Every structure is written in structure tokens, then in C-alpha cells.
Amino acid sequence: MEDGTAERIRPRDRILETARDMFHKHGIKGVGVDAITEAAGTNKMTLYRHFESKDDLVIECLRATACSANAMWQKFEAEHPGDKLAQLHAWVRMAADCLLTDGRGCDMANAAIELSETDHPARRVIKELKQAQRDRLVSLCRDAGVGQAELLADTLSLLLEGARVSMQSVGAEGPSAQFVRMAEGLITSFRAR
Amino acid sequence: MEDGTAERIRPRDRILETARDMFHKHGIKGVGVDAITEAAGTNKMTLYRHFESKDDLVIECLRATACSANAMWQKFEAEHPGDKLAQLHAWVRMAADCLLTDGRGCDMANAAIELSETDHPARRVIKELKQAQRDRLVSLCRDAGVGQAELLADTLSLLLEGARVSMQSVGAEGPSAQFVRMAEGLITSFRAR
DNA sequence: TCTAGAAGTTACAGACCGGTAACACCCTAG
DNA sequence: CTAGGGTGTTACCGGTCTGTAACTTCTAGA
Numbered sequence: 001m002e003d004g005t006a007e008r009i010r011p012r013d014r015i016l017e018t019a020r021d022m023f024h025k026h027g028i029k030g031v032g033v034d035a036i037t038e039a040a041g042t043n044k045m046t047l048y049r050h051f052e053s054k055d056d057l058v059i060e061c062l063r064a065t066a067c068s069a070n071a072m073w074q075k076f077e078a079e080h081p082g083d084k085l086a087q088l089h090a091w092v093r094m095a096a097d098c099l100l101t102d103g104r105g106c107d108m109a110n111a112a113i114e115l116s117e118t119d120h121p122a123r124r125v126i127k128e129l130k131q132a133q134r135d136r137l138v139s140l141c142r143d144a145g146v147g148q149a150e151l152l153a154d155t156l157s158l159l160l161e162g163a164r165v166s167m168q169s170v171g172a173e174g175p176s177a178q179f180v181r182m183a184e185g186l187i188t189s190f191r192a193r
Numbered sequence: 194m195e196d197g198t199a200e201r202i203r204p205r206d207r208i209l210e211t212a213r214d215m216f217h218k219h220g221i222k223g224v225g226v227d228a229i230t231e232a233a234g235t236n237k238m239t240l241y242r243h244f245e246s247k248d249d250l251v252i253e254c255l256r257a258t259a260c261s262a263n264a265m266w267q268k269f270e271a272e273h274p275g276d277k278l279a280q281l282h283a284w285v286r287m288a289a290d291c292l293l294t295d296g297r298g299c300d301m302a303n304a305a306i307e308l309s310e311t312d313h314p315a316r317r318v319i320k321e322l323k324q325a326q327r328d329r330l331v332s333l334c335r336d337a338g339v340g341q342a343e344l345l346a347d348t349l350s351l352l353l354e355g356a357r358v359s360m361q362s363v364g365a366e367g368p369s370a371q372f373v374r375m376a377e378g379l380i381t382s383f384r385a386r
Numbered sequence: 387t388c389t390a391g392a393a394g395t396t397a398c399a400g401a402c403c404g405g406t407a408a409c410a411c412c413c414t415a416g
Numbered sequence: 417c418t419a420g421g422g423t424g425t426t427a428c429c430g431g432t433c434t435g436t437a438a439c440t441t442c443t444a445g446a
Contacts, residue, residue: 011393027309029222032433043394044435054434105306112362113298113306116220130363154368155352155375162355169305170323175347182348189382204423225403236424237405247404 012050014040020061024107028058028114058111059125065107066129073136084144091140092183095160099176105164145191152190156183205243207233213254217300221251221307251304252318258300259322266329277337284333285376288353292369298357338384345383349376 018040022031033054037044051057072094080086104110108126115122134157141156142149160183163176170176211233215224226247230240244250265287273279297303301319308315327350334349335342353376356369363369 025309027222027307029220029307030309033435034433045395045437046393048435049393104309109358109362110306113303113358114220114222116218116223116297126362127364130359130367134363134368151371151374154371157368158352158355158359158372158375159348160355161358162351162353165302165306165354165358166323166351169302169319170327171320174323175327175350178344178347179351181344182351226405227403238407238425239423241405242422 011040011042011046015042015047015050015057016060016064019057020064020107023058023061023111024104028111033057055121059122062108062111062122062125062129066132069133084140088140088144088187089184091137092156092180092187095163095183096180099163099167099179100172103167103172105168106161109161109164141190146187147193148190152186155186159183159186204233204235204239208235208240208243208250209253209257212250213257213300216251216254216304217297221304226250248314252315255301255304255315255318255322259325262326277333281333281337281380282377284330285349285373285380288356288376289373292356292360292372293365296360296365298361299354302354302357334383339380340386341383345379348379352376352379 015036019036022036022039033044033047036057037047047057051060076087076090076094080090108130111122112126117123134153137157138150138153141153146152159179163179166174166176208229212229215229215232226237226240229250230237240250244253269280269283269287273283301323304315305319310316327346330350331343331346334346339345352372356372359367359369
């Protein structure tokens, strides 16, 4: 019978997707497993059959988020094949879009702040994934022919990270409103020298 | 008798100070009122005689933090009276010091991330205090004779905010390690034009 | 059609949370 | 000395949290 519609999604995936959304909106400590499973149209037992613990679920969510970010980078390459500078500008545009449409910041950064226990299992994963993203941005800057690629990449990273958290504390009219101008200015000035 | 030593601190102040420290280290949702009062050498009833609720305590803590920040700015003025550019450099140095010695980020930003409920009473206070800090940095930049003072101030703000959160996710060896170089470079380049 | 495994249901354990009530104590101001 | 306010103590309420046990129902594949 196969059910033509893609309606029938595995409970595990429904839980994962729902958890990502709810963790993103309300924070990790702000949402319980009961609320997740109910929103996912399933129950707690099924969750614990697929994930060892809530912490494990959190980690899987972070990995999924990193995976989505990967897709973003592939889109840059697909839309501007070979043109690394255009991809860098696309990165800025994507970041700005995220700022405007989202409101809540980066899931990994938020998680790092929320999970202050230094030995929390998610911290390893967060560091790992953030490091990978950093490396990728550095490569992009280097391939775009920018001198001091590391410095530009790190500056852009901090600007975006700062804009995301500033958005949540001061609001959208705060410093984060100038993100694009700052980023584009930096790229121009780094390319000039 | 008066007790010559300053040993005898009011329970309210002990609670406030202890709560600030524990909220800072473990987050707001990561520490309960019982733990606070026990660490402060008192009990829950006394806490609730001085503060309406945990949320109220959180807000008082944030105000106290803002007050400490005010003291910092007065120190800049005292150490470099009239020399606004020197005060700006002192701000950068202070920020870098904070990054190295602290590890956890800005209490207000962390609180904003943790308290994702848009109607949480602390959010008003956070926005208010962050806005005040922003205004002050803009003024400092302007008085230091920088063109586009707002843009420089906002860029420095985002860089610092980003460095604080990056420190918690990627670690101290990440992009935040370059904070001073970025900030000083920006100041130089904004003054040049 | 029959069966095995996945998923749903209900109930519960044990811990912690914020917040309150009632009462005993101490210390200081008068 | 005494009265009263600030403080400490204990117990408790109702709620929520993560995680588990035992059992039933569904569904897909042979």
C-alpha cells in the first residue's frame, strides 16, 4: 500500500525535529521531555527507546543543526561555483537573514551558555562543531584571496555571534542592526590591503 | 559595641552577593533558591522576606551587576581624566581582562538567552541596562573624536559580546583570542578616516 | 493469516523546584 | 528589664522533572 503521501514519518525523526524546534525556542532547560513527545504526537517511552537520555537527545539535536549548516555551505558553492568571494558575501547575506527572521540565536552558543557544567557531554560536541565551522570560514576567506584570512574569519565570527546575542538582549534595533554594514566594510578593508 | 570588623553583613546583602555569584557561574535555571540561601549561610524564609520571588531576586542581581559596571566607567574617568581616547583603550583592556579571567560571559546576555519567555519581567530590565551601556560607549567614542562613533561603538559591542559567547562554546583558543587586536585595529582605522 | 517488533498507554518512583505557615529564638533599642 | 522586629528552624504544599516497568495495541512482512 506504501501510502503515497510522506505523512508517515518515523517517531524518532518526529521527536528529533520537534525537540530541535522547542529547544531552539525555549532553551534546553526550558522544555521537558513530556512536552516534546506530546508536541511530536508520541509518548515518553518511545523517546527513551530511541535516545539514551535527554542529554543524548540534546546532542543529536546539535548534530542535526550542524548538518543543516553544512547544507547551507553546499548551497553557497552550488550558487556561486568556484567564486569564493561571492560565497563569502552570500554568507554575510545568509547571516543577516537569520538575524532578521529568527530572533533566537545560534543553538550551539545558546546551549553552551545554558549548560554551564564544564563536564556536560554536549560541550565536547559543541566545541567540535563550532571549531569545524570556524575552519570552514577561514578557508573560505583564504580562498577568496583575503590577506590575514584567519583574522577576518574570526572577526566575522565574533560579529555574528555578538549580533545574535545582542538581538536577544537589546533587541533588533540595537547594534545588531548594523551587522551587514560592519561585515561588508570589514571584507572590503581586508581585501584592500 | 558596634563590632569593629565588617563581619556582620546583612542577610539581604549576603543573599544578593551569593546569588549573583551562583547565577553567574551556573545560570539562573541552574541554581535553586535553597542552594543560594545555604551558600549564603541563611535560609529560604529570610530570602522571601527580602525578595518577592526568585524572578525579583534575579532582577536585583542584574541591577547590582549594572551598578558594578558603572563603577568601572567611573574608574576609567578617574584614571584618565578628560582623555576620552585613553578611556576607550582602557575599555578594550578591561574587556580583554574580563575575557581571560572570567570564562563565563555577560550576566545580562546570558540571562536574556536563558529566559526565553518574551514576557519575562527581567527582559525589560536587561534591555534597559544594555541600552544604557550602549549609549555610554557611543558617547565615549564620539567624545574621543571618532567619526561614525555609533558604528564603532556598535561594532566593538558586538565583538565583545561575540567574544564572550565564543569563549564559552569554542573555548579560549578560538576567535576570542584575537579580540584585542580586532578592537585596536578598528579604533585605529575609524580614527584614520 | 500469523507473527515479531515497533509504538502507545498507564502508572509510578524519586528527586527537585518555588513558595508558605507556624513557631522558637536572639539581639538591640527603649 | 522588656518589648518587638529580624532571623532561624522545621515541616509542608502542589507542581514538575527525568527516567522506568508492565502491559496493550498496532502494523508490516513472510
